[in-house]
Amino acid sequence: MTKSLKALGHELTESEKQLKLLTQAGLTPFHQKLDDSGLFPLQPTQMDIFQINVGKMCNQVCKHCHVDAGPDRKEIMTRETMSLCLEAIQKSGAHTVDLTGGAPEMNPDFRWFVEELSLLGKKIIVRCNLTIIVANKKYHDLPEFFKKHQIEVVSSLPYFSAVKTDSQRGEGVFERSIRALKMLNEVGYGVANSGLILNLVYNPSGAFLPPSQEELELEFKRKLKDRYDIVFNQLFAITNLPVSRYLHYLVNSGNYEGYMEKLVEAYNPMAAANVMCRNTISVSWDGYLYDCDFNQMLDLKVACKSTHLSDFNNEDLLNRNIIINQHCYGCTAGAGSSCGGTTA
Amino acid sequence: MKTYYDPEDLKKFGKISEFQPELGKKFFDYYGHVFKEGALTAREKALIAVAVAHAVQCPYCIDAYTVDCMEKGCDEEQIMESVHVAAAIRGGASLVHGVQMMNKYKELSM
Numbered sequence: 543m544t545k546s547l548k549a550l551g552h553e554l555t556e557s558e559k560q561l562k563l564l565t566q567a568g569l570t571p572f573h574q575k576l577d578d579s580g581l582f583p584l585q586p587t588q589m590d591i592f593q594i595n596v597g598k599m600c601n602q603v604c605k606h607c608h609v610d611a612g613p614d615r616k617e618i619m620t621r622e623t624m625s626l627c628l629e630a631i632q633k634s635g636a637h638t639v640d641l642t643g644g645a646p647e648m649n650p651d652f653r654w655f656v657e658e659l660s661l662l663g664k665k666i667i668v669r670c671n672l673t674i675i676v677a678n679k680k681y682h683d684l685p686e687f688f689k690k691h692q693i694e695v696v697s698s699l700p701y702f703s704a705v706k707t708d709s710q711r712g713e714g715v716f717e718r719s720i721r722a723l724k725m726l727n728e729v730g731y732g733v734a735n736s737g738l739i740l741n742l743v744y745n746p747s748g749a750f751l752p753p754s755q756e757e758l759e760l761e762f763k764r765k766l767k768d769r770y771d772i773v774f775n776q777l778f779a780i781t782n783l784p785v786s787r788y789l790h791y792l793v794n795s796g797n798y799e800g801y802m803e804k805l806v807e808a809y810n811p812m813a814a815a816n817v818m819c820r821n822t823i824s825v826s827w828d829g830y831l832y833d834c835d836f837n838q839m840l841d842l843k844v845a846c847k848s849t850h851l852s853d854f855n856n857e858d859l860l861n862r863n864i865i866i867n868q869h870c871y872g873c874t875a876g877a878g879s880s881c882g883g884t885t886a
Numbered sequence: 887m888k889t890y891y892d893p894e895d896l897k898k899f900g901k902i903s904e905f906q907p908e909l910g911k912k913f914f915d916y917y918g919h920v921f922k923e924g925a926l927t928a929r930e931k932a933l934i935a936v937a938v939a940h941a942v943q944c945p946y947c948i949d950a951y952t953v954d955c956m957e958k959g960c961d962e963e964q965i966m967e968s969v970h971v972a973a974a975i976r977g978g979a980s981l982v983h984g985v986q987m988m989n990k991y992k993e994l995s996m
Contacts, residue, residue, distance in 0.1 A: 706961060746956070753959035757929060761959060 544603055546612040547787060554790050555610060557841040564784060564868040567799065569806050572870045579811035583863040589856060590821040592631050592664075593640040593881070594619070595835060596652065597827045600644040601677045604698075604711045606745065608785040608839050611644040619827040621651045626829055626851035628658055634823070634856050640881065642669040642835065647684060660691045667694045669881075672722040673715055685729040694739040695731055696778070696881075697723075700747050702765040710747040723772045732774040740773075743883075745780045749797035751808060751876050755779035755884045778883030781805075783872035785836050805871035812886035813878025819864050822881075825851065833864045835881075840869070896946045929958040936965055937972040 548555045554563075565571075576582035598615035600607075619627075631639060639659050646652055646668055659666050668688065675684045688695055699719055700710050707716035723740075727733060732740035742762065746752055759777035766772040782788045784802065792798040823844075824832040829851040832838035846862035848855040878885030903910025921931050932954040939947030955965050 701961065703961060703963075748956070750953055750956045753929070753957055757927070758959045 546598075546603065546610045546614050547790060548610055549612070549614040552790065554786065554793075557839070560785065560789055560840060561867060563789065563793070563798075564802075567802050567868065569802055569868065569871075572866050572868055575806075575809050575871075575874075576814060576866065579814050581811075581814055584817070584820070584866055585863060586860050587820045589634045589636050589823060589860060591638045591640055591818070591823075592627070592634060592636040592825065593642060593822050593835060594627055594825045595642050595827055595838060596624075596644070596646045596649040596655070598644045599648045600671065601648065601674055602645070602671055602712055602715065604787070605791055606710055606747075606782050606788040608783055608788055608836055609644060610786045610839070615644065617827045618649055619651070619829075621654065623827070623829045623851065624651055624655045624658070626854075627655075627825060628662065630825075630851050630854040631659075631662060631664065633854055634859075636664070636823075638665040638667060640667040640669070640822075642881075645671050645674045647674050647681060653687065656687075656691050656693065665694065666691060667696055669696050669698075671711075672697045672699070672719040675722040675725055676718050682725075685726045685731060688726075688731070689729050689738055692737070694741070695726060696741045696743060698743045698745065699723075699762075700745055702762055702769065706747045710745075720770050720772065723766075723774070724770070727773055732772075734773075739775050741776045741778060742774050743778045743780055745782055749792060749795065749801045751804065752779040752781055752879070755877065776883070778881075779877070779879075780881075780883065781872050781875055781879035783836050783869050783879075785839050785869050802868070802871070805875045808875035809871060810874055810876060810878060810886050813876070813884075814874040816878060816880075816885035817870070817873045818880035818882070818885070819873075823859060831859070836869055836872075837865055840867070842867070891945050893946075893949065896949060899946070929955075929960065932958045933960060933964065933968045937968040940969050941972040941976055 553559050573582050576584055595609070597618035598609055598611045599613065599618055600611035600615065601613060603612040643649070647670065649655070656666060670684070674681050676682070697719075698711070700707050704716035707719065708714065726740055729738070730736035731738045744752060744758055744762070752758070755777060758779055762777050763774070766774070784792055784798070789798075792801050819833040819837075822834065824835050824838050826832065826838050831844045831849055831851065831854070832842065833844060842865045843849045844859065844862055845865055846858045847853065848858040873879050873885070900914065903914070921928060932951055935947065936951035936955050939951050952965065
């Protein structure tokens, strides 16, 4: 795949079509499972993390991408919307700002935004796809820029081999990711006692659930060190959610029903209690507010008056009921899944 | 029934207890314990299981333990190596009997 589903004019770009498919499967409704666990209606616990999607443009077209990001996506957050973010972050009391995309670094105002965020004294996370660092000369200094602002870097690397990484993220991505990881290590990222955090994200290259995060982290550390002399801090094992391109993959490969059944069977109440939507708010490139990045891609805005940064109201948001649907089973299966890894 | 093997039957494995609940329960309790983390990791056990599945040529087990291996972080190379272990033992088991054949051959030869 070299184009986004949107560029291909695929019907699964429409959130209604995705939601119809998800609810048609005849599986136990997610709200029923939550109710059985005493968690329905699901509500926020606090506002810790402000996750901002600064745009859908990306230099990669990964097969599992729930954002349907790619070079052909032009939706980009403006500096004006970023300013609204800065105001809302101060009102929210969130301690962490999590920047995602697309490739967030491709937003022309990315560096300005990070500098402004630094002044707020918040912990900043950038979800860097690694290859952007080596994609163009103008990005080669990103490791230094991240270091300057003490940014926590979170990067996807589905496996320590080229075959599995490239099958999910595109040809040559593994080799470029290794080069970028070396550049991050060189400035101190992932190196013990440097204070510069480099966390990696594993997600399955196919229709199966992730393995134990702890065991996999040990294996990743051993293999990346032995083969490439690369070090990192933590590995987050994330489950693929049936949204957008991953949903498209499941349907096309004949794995949709089996995967959904697996997610439902693996429902874990402990994971459900700790889902990330309870302490995170997700902001889209155009300033709308969502319970999470997945709801954002399904166009399910928060169920309260404060649906946009321009009328951000922390209390209103904290009292909302979180919108759930069948895709939420992805966050509650097995050991649970969030942008910070397992939850149970 | 059109075929001897139906992939849907794998999900019904637990139903063998219908005809003999007591033994079925004992088996599944035992089965569950065998695959728990122990002196061997659950991952090592999954690799042994997929190898044995090939040795006993059980399509249900091959499906189930291929998925299990993937969900325990094994890649295609590791899973295939475990299949080769099964193949080597099966092949070796045939060939080692060649000694018996040679013994008999020599016994009857001048």
